[in-house]
Amino acid sequence: MLTPPLLLLLPLLSALVAAAVDVPKTCSPKQFACRDQITCISKGWRCDGERDCPDGSDEAPEICPQSKTQRCQPNEHNCLGTELCILMSRLCNGVQDCTDGSDEGPHCREQRGQCSHLGCQHHCVPTLNGPTCYCNNSFQLQADGKTCKDFDECSVYGICSQLCTNTDGSFTCGCVEGYLLQPDNRSCKAKNEPVDRPPVLLIANSQNILATYLSGAQVSTITPTSTRQTTAMDFSYANETVCWVHVGDSAAQTQLKCARMPGLKGFVDEHTINISLSLHREAGNNLRHLGVGFNRGDLKRKLV
Numbered sequence: 001m002l003t004p005p006l007l008l009l010l011p012l013l014s015a016l017v018a019a020a021v022d023v024p025k026t027c028s029p030k031q032f033a034c035r036d037q038i039t040c041i042s043k044g045w046r047c048d049g050e051r052d053c054p055d056g057s058d059e060a061p062e063i064c065p066q067s068k069t070q071r072c073q074p075n076e077h078n079c080l081g082t083e084l085c086i087l088m089s090r091l092c093n094g095v096q097d098c099t100d101g102s103d104e105g106p107h108c109r110e111q112r113g114q115c116s117h118l119g120c121q122h123h124c125v126p127t128l129n130g131p132t133c134y135c136n137n138s139f140q141l142q143a144d145g146k147t148c149k150d151f152d153e154c155s156v157y158g159i160c161s162q163l164c165t166n167t168d169g170s171f172t173c174g175c176v177e178g179y180l181l182q183p184d185n186r187s188c189k190a191k192n193e194p195v196d197r198p199p200v201l202l203i204a205n206s207q208n209i210l211a212t213y214l215s216g217a218q219v220s221t222i223t224p225t226s227t228r229q230t231t232a233m234d235f236s237y238a239n240e241t242v243c244w245v246h247v248g249d250s251a252a253q254t255q256l257k258c259a260r261m262p263g264l265k266g267f268v269d270e271h272t273i274n275i276s277l278s279l280h281r282e283a284g285n286n287l288r289h290l291g292v293g294f295n296r297g298d299l300k301r302k303l304v
Contacts, residue, residue: 031216032058040216050158074140074151077127079103088134091125102128121147138169161187190214200264204230204244211264219264240264243273 027033027040034041034053045052047064057063072078072085079086079098086097092108111126118124120133135141135148142149153171154164160173161182175181175188182189190199200219201212206229211219229247236242243258259270 027216034058035060038215038217075134075137077103080128088125088132089123091127119146136169138171159186202233202235202242204233206230209233209242209244209267242267 030043031040032043032046032053033039035055035057036053039053041052041058046058048059050059052058075088076085077088077091078084080100080102082099084098086103090097091103092112094104097103105128107128108126111131114131115124115126118131118133122133122135122139124131124133126132133141133146138151138153139148140151141147150166150168152166153159154166159171162176162179163174165172165174173181173186173188179188179190181187192198199214201214203210203212209230213219230244231247233242233244239260240262241258241260243256246255246257248254256273257270258273259267261267
């Protein structure tokens with residue numbers, strides 16, 4: 001089938017390198033090394049408010065001492081003069097949670113009786129601005145300031161790694177086929193079957209085609225093959241063969257190339273396939289897809 005350009009996720013059901021991936025990796029200067037000593041992420045993802053490292057070390061307080069707390073979520077209270085958010089249920093509970101103590105004080109006693117007249121659907125709590133209604137978890141206060149409605153957690157970007165199903169008062173995360181839900185019940189991880197054959201990415205750029213693990217570490221047993229402005233790439237699992245469009249300065253120099261990758265241990269038997277001269281024109285028009293079909297061992301080409 002046709003594959004998106006320049007980046008293919010290979011489950012590698014046919015063959016994979018049985019290489020250890022639990023050894024410490026060396027990240028590039030443009031990457032941040034997660035605390036697990038395995039995962040490398042872009043430095044731009046560090047301290048951006050989202051956990052990108054499996055252990056969350058890219059958002060750790062010692063790494064991001066100046067990071068700001070995100071806007072308070074429904075049923076949370078913003079402590080005065082700070083960006084600290086605490087649960088509404090922690091207001092006037094006898095324990096100081098805000099640094100300035102604004103969540104406690106005389107108003108807690110003075111306003112307690114007013115809550116019974118406010119008509120809150122779920123809960124009421126005294127605040128410095130007067131008694132305020134708030135809702136149970138997974139519910140959101142409506143415009144009238146009294147009634148509560150189920151909050152669609154699935155509308156929050158990143159609440160689930162892949163699939164999200166909103167339910168009344170809650171939500172559930174799920175994963176697409178080929179992935180497993182993790183213990184946090186939110187993130188997904190590609191199935192590793194068999195366990196000694198980790199998933200690998202084939203990445204094509206303007207200089208070469210290389211293979212990396214999902215952590216970003218390069219598969220050391222595969223030497224990148226030289227290419228020029230690869231605009232499309234396809235991989236056949238059954239035939240262990242990768243094909244790509246090698247763009248030249250002219251129609252004669254623009255070629256469809258293929259190479260076998262037995263056991264994903266390197267590129268061998270690289271060869272050029274005769275193609276229509278129109279390929280150069282299509283490549284110049286930002287060719288987006290390349291489909292390579294294999295039938296009884298014979299290679300068939302189709303550009304879409």
